[in-house]
Amino acid sequence: MQINVSQQLKEITGSTRQYEIDEIIKSGDSSYGVQGKIKLVRTGQGMLVKGILHTQVEVTCSRCLSFFSCPLTLNIEEEYLLTTDIVSGASLPLPEEPGCFTIDERFVLDLTEAIHQYVMLAIPMKPLCHQNCAGICPTCGHDLNQGPCGCLPQRVNPRWSELNNLTLTNDA
Ligand SMILES: [Zn+2]
Ligand SMILES: [Zn+2]
Numbered sequence: 001m002q003i004n005v006s007q008q009l010k011e012i013t014g015s016t017r018q019y020e021i022d023e024i025i026k027s028g029d030s031s032y033g034v035q036g037k038i039k040l041v042r043t044g045q046g047m048l049v050k051g052i053l054h055t056q057v058e059v060t061c062s063r064c065l066s067f068f069s070c071p072l073t074l075n076i077e078e079e080y081l082l083t084t085d086i087v088s089g090a091s092l093p094l095p096e097e098p099g100c101f102t103i104d105e106r107f108v109l110d111l112t113e114a115i116h117q118y119v120m121l122a123i124p125m126k127p128l129c130h131q132n133c134a135g136i137c138p139t140c141g142h143d144l145n146q147g148p149c150g151c152l153p154q155r156v157n158p159r160w161s162e163l164n165n166l167t168l169t170n171d172a
Contacts, residue, residue: 001025001034001115005047006107008040009086015042021053027116032057034115038076045095046081046103049111057119062126063135064143070127074118080109 001023008017022035038051053074058067081095084105094102103109134144142149 001111003040003109003111004107005040005103005109006086008042008047009082009103009107011042013042013044016040021051021111025055025112025115025119027119030058032119034074036074038111040109043079046079047109048077048079049109049114050077052076053115053118055115055119057123059123059127061129061133063128063133064145065136066129066143066145068127068129070123072119072122074115074122076114076118078114 001021003019008015017040019038019040021038022033024031024033032055034053034055036051036053038049038053041048041050053076054071055074056069056071059070060067078101080101080103083092083094083102084090084107085092086107091105101114129145136143137149137151139151140149142151
């Protein structure tokens with residue numbers, strides 16, 4: 001996902017352009033579609049990218065282990081720094097902070113890596129296919145979302161059952 005910003009870089013600081021994003025991002029052997037609007041704002045050192053993008057990625061439910069499509073909202077805000085002076089064409093010293101994004105010497109701004117990082121951060125630590133996912137039976141591994149299995153209910157330790165009551169009260 002590349003945007004040539006050579007024209008906008010010649011404009012004054014604060015000049016803004018909007019871009020409509022609807023693209024497929026490839027990462028490794030998976031890919032996902034990304035849609036939304038972003039704004040590019042000329043800054044003193046480069047370009048600020050701001051916007052909200054939407055995507056859906058395939059993840060594994062942490063309870064029932066099934067694959068499902070998880071919708072994600074990416075609130076992008078990143079400054080891309082110039083590596084080449086737009087007027088003289090001279091190389092600029094690379095910024096010292098590690099991992100910052102740059103605009104290459106052809107004045108192309110590549111959003112792919114930033115979007116990929118935002119996706120990684122947006123994926124929940126324990127994804128659930130739906131809020132009330134019943135999970136799998138710890139005894140036989142049956143997916144309890146598809147109905148009960150033949151196993152006997154697990155004996156609940158009385159000490160823990162007290163905690164269960166507490167959780168229920170809090171939920172109510
Ligand atoms: Zn599930
Ligand atoms: Zn079972």
